[in-house]
Amino acid sequence: EVxxxxxxxxLVQPGRSLRxxxxxxxxxxxxxxxxxxxQAPGKGLEWVSGISWNSGSIxxxxxxxxxxTISRDNAKNSLYLQMNSLRAEDTALYYCAKGDSSSxxxxxxxxxxxxxxxxxxxx
Amino acid sequence: xxxxxxxxxxxxxxPGERATLSCRASQSVSSNLAWYQQKPGQAPRLLIYGASTxxxxxxxxxxxxxxxxxxxxxxxSLQSEDFAVYYCQQYNNWPTFxxxxxxEIK
Numbered sequence: 001e002v003x004x005x006x007x008x009x010x011l012v013q014p015g016r017s018l019r020x021x022x023x024x025x026x027x028x029x030x031x032x033x034x035x036x037x038x039q040a041p042g043k044g045l046e047w048v049s050g051i052s053w054n055s056g057s058i059x060x061x062x063x064x065x066x067x068x069t070i071s072r073d074n075a076k077n078s079l080y081l082q083m084n085s086l087r088a089e090d091t092a093l094y095y096c097a098k099g100d101s102s103s104x105x106x107x108x109x110x111x112x113x114x115x116x117x118x119x120x121x122x123x
Numbered sequence: 124x125x126x127x128x129x130x131x132x133x134x135x136x137x138p139g140e141r142a143t144l145s146c147r148a149s150q151s152v153s154s155n156l157a158w159y160q161q162k163p164g165q166a167p168r169l170l171i172y173g174a175s176t177x178x179x180x181x182x183x184x185x186x187x188x189x190x191x192x193x194x195x196x197x198x199x200s201l202q203s204e205d206f207a208v209y210y211c212q213q214y215n216n217w218p219t220f221x222x223x224x225x226x227e228i229k
């Protein structure tokens with residue numbers, strides 16, 4: 001069974017940093033692109049970032065470009081999101097999701113999703 | 124950025140009836156469209172990809188159609204477990220989602 005388990009969320013002050021992790025199991029991790037998708041409280045879904053199987057290609061939403069960095073460690077079956085210069089509008093549940101191809105920009109539908117980790121940016 | 128617009132925002136349907144949800148793209152996305160179902164407190168679940176291909180384990184009462192800019196998700200006979208929020212997502216370009224349609228019991 002494919003499983004994605006996020007961790008690292010919490011309450012953080014504006015301008016500070018946080019690093020999210022996603023532990024993957026049940027599939028060959030380094031065969032697939034991985035993504036982060038977020039959902040602000042009571043709101044819809046927003047794609048944040050995607051990374052290809054070998055980290056050779058990465059994409060970001062304009063809203064996080066220059067502040068967030070996605071990475072992966074295939075030896076550890078893990079995905080990460082380093083979030084710097086956090087803002088109140090970054091408050092959301094952050095989901096880790098598996099893509100359906102090795103490239104983040106191809107066949108980039110998301111299946112499955114983890115249960116999410118909540119990030120709250122507030123002073 | 125490709126903007127996805129879903130309609131209606133809320134749809135009230137009785138169990139056993141058919142539900143039709145719409146999704147429109149601001150420019151052509153070919154057939155690069157997915158549908159998700161999200162229940163309260165749960166992560167989204169993939170229903171449809173490639174505009175019309177059901178994901179593994181998805182019941183046949185769910186069907187998707189359309190291409191280009193106009194797409195439809197049809198649930199042929201609503202079951203109690205189908206009342207949820209549904210999102211469309213295009214992946215022809217940087218992925219973007221619609222704002223969601225809440226399917227509620229009439």
